[in-house]
Amino acid sequence: MAAEGVDARFALARSGDFALVVLGAVLWGVGGLAGAELAAVAGLSAPAVAACRLLTGGLLLLGLLGVTGQLGGVPRTRAVGVRVGTTAVLAALYQACFFAAVVSAGVASATFVALGSAPVLVAAGVALRSRRAPTTPVLVALALAVGGLGLLVGAPATGSGPAGVLLALGAGAAFAAMTQLNTRPVPGLGASSLTGLAFTLGGVLLAGAVLVSGAGPLLPRGGQGWAVLLFLGLVPTAAAYAAYFRGLRTVPATTAALLALLEPLAATVGALLLRDERLGLAGSFGAVLVLLAVVVLRPRP
Secondary structure, eight states, rough: HHHHHHHHHHHHHHHHHHHHHHHHHHHHHHHHHHHHHHHHHHHOOOOHHHHHHHHHHHHHHHHHHHHHGGGGOOOOOHHHHHHHHHHHHHHHHHHHHHHHHHHHHOHHHHHHHHHHHHHHHHHHHHHHHHHHOOOOHHHHHHHHHHHHHHHHHOOOTTOOOOHHHHHHHHHHHHHHHHHHTTSSOTTTTHHHHHHHHHHHHHHHHHHHHHHHHHSSSSSOOOOOHHHHHHHIIIIIIIIIIHHHHHHHTOOOHHHHHHHTTTTHHHHHHHHHHHHHHOOOOHHHHHHHHHHHHHHHOOOOO
């Protein structure tokens, strides 16, 4: 009976963590809309938007943790420092490579290659480490999700240059590495603390790159720009990544990377509701395939 109680609690925790990863991916979906709005109203370049996003999200979380007294509980160990530093570099690389790929190859191609390659890279890494092929549900979910993503965002443009594709692959590799890395918890380092510390550091790195390269202003001007930035930092950055990293406690890395493909689906729904855009038959079928992949991966007792 005791063992059954432990199994039930673990199943409940896993279902809750699965929901947190889904929540994080859905919240990411509004990040693209908010980022585009910030660039439009504040006149910021894509690298500046990425730097502001990480800095604002990280600082908001650090402020909340400081007020609640949780930040002081983070141990000052080498393991914590390595995890925070590595996550910061990977987050900065992901943002920088993805936005550069958007400029070079276009939104559709960058989204397809970056987000589509991440779960494949994670699955390959897990298979190499464990010396076992992915399970049938994972392979089915990979096919459904990547195929659905291709229909949802449109097939990659044939004119996309190799530089844009390589940048998008770099973004996918950075996201895959960040996902795999954070499936292994560090004692004393919670998801919110990790997100706050790593994203603040990653934002500083990107801000330095923006200033050195002279890619326009770094901060918005005017109340509207700051309001959009606050939303971008709070919802699709701080809340979304904290939920995602917390869910990685029990959700396998491949499953989490596949669930991240809900981001473009949520973004599409947002565009339909807020910008009166149309999806079309192929996009609607792609959305159904992505949702089917989530159903295939759902936790089972």
